[in-house]
Amino acid sequence: MNKITALTILVLLAISFICMSTVSANGYGWGYSKNSNHELPDIGKYKGMLDKYNAYYADDSGAKNIYLTFDNGYEQGYTDNILNVLKKHDVPATFFVTGHYVDSKPDLVKRMVDEGHIVGNHSYHHPDFSIMDKDAIKEELETLEDAVAEVSDxxxxxxxxxxxxxxxxxxxxxxxxxxxxxxxxxxxxxxxxTNKQKGWKYAYDQIMDQIHPGAIMLLHTVSSDNAEALDHIINKLKKQGYSFKSLDDLVLKDQLPPALYGL
Incomplete structure (x- = not known):
């Protein structure tokens, strides 16, 4: 390898490193200070950003409400079971779906809607929004929304x-x-x-250890542990005085004056 070729490679590597650093610096990965004292976790500097743009990570009212949400990127065979448990307990949930999920499992998306659950937008292709412009994000969201509308009410x-x-x-x-x-x-x-599932008790313990009033709970439907643990979790939390609410309840609560909410 001559000196010119070696220098060219070094320059290209340097440029690549700068580009990757710039991309990663464009966005934040969601996170919080996990605790086991049954209190709302601290999200630090993110709180101000979420408040500014009316985004949510929890219900901070102090009420013993739980909001079940599931991310659905692909199907592993457990969503029917999860829907059965939700129906048994009359518990609402929100399912955030991707384009792949809608295309491959339109019957399940339809069932979610038919049984009173909310379908949320997890984008069509599951890209990193923090390196995209507004028009590209708009296309991702609208394409997914159109796909859901085609297969459900x-x-x-x-x-x-x-x-x-x-x-x-x-x-x-x-x-x-x-x-x-x-x-x-x-x-x-x-x-x-999916290849590292540890049994339903593991999922149950993880959730009960972190549970707190106002929790927006993220679960993935590809987990066999979650599918098996969900019935136990709902039973236990109801016995502890928790109520399961939908995201519509959470948003409506914030839009109405306290004196009117619940009337």
């Missing part, structure tokens, strides 16, 4: 969960301008590794 989507949990101030701002409400979460654990 839900014709509009107002809740958005950003793919990969990536966001920045622009994505929050643009999504709000496009009519979407960002929904993050205050309770989650590593449940999506």
């Amino acid at each position: 839900q014709k509009e989507i107002k809740y958005l969960r950003p793919p990969r949990g990536m966001f920045n101030e622009n994505t929050l701002k643009w999504s709000k301008e496009l009519g979407y409400i960002h929904i993050f979460w205050s309770l989650a654990f590593i449940d999506w590794e």
Whole structure:
């Protein structure tokens, strides 16, 4: 290898490194200070950003409400079971779906809507929004919304969960301008590794250890542990005095004066 070729490679590597650093610096990966004291987790500097753009990660009212949300990127055979448990207990949930999921499992998307659940927008192709412009994000969201409308009676989507949990101030701002409400979460654990499931008790313990009033819970439907644990979780939390609410309840609560909410 001559000196010119070697120098060229070094320059290209340097440029690539700078580009990758710039891309990663464009966005934030959602996160919070996990605790086991049954209190709302601290999200630090993110709180001001979420408040500014009317985004949510929890219900901070102090009420013992739980908001079940599921991310559906692909189907592993457990969503029917999850829907059965939700129906048994008359518990609402929001399912954030991708284009692949809608295309491959339109019957399940239709069932979600028919049984009173909310279908949320997880984008069509699951890209990193923090490295995209507004028009590209708009196309991702509208394409997914159209796909859901084709297979179900839900014709509009107002809740958005950003793919990969990536966001920045622009994505929050643009999504709000496009009519979407960002929904993050205050309770989650590593449940999506399908080849590393540890039994329903593991999922149950992870959730009960982190549970707190106002939790927006993120679960993945590809987890066999979650599917088996859900009935136990709902039973236990109801016995502890928790109520299961929909995201519509959460948003309506914030839009109405306290004296009127619940009337």
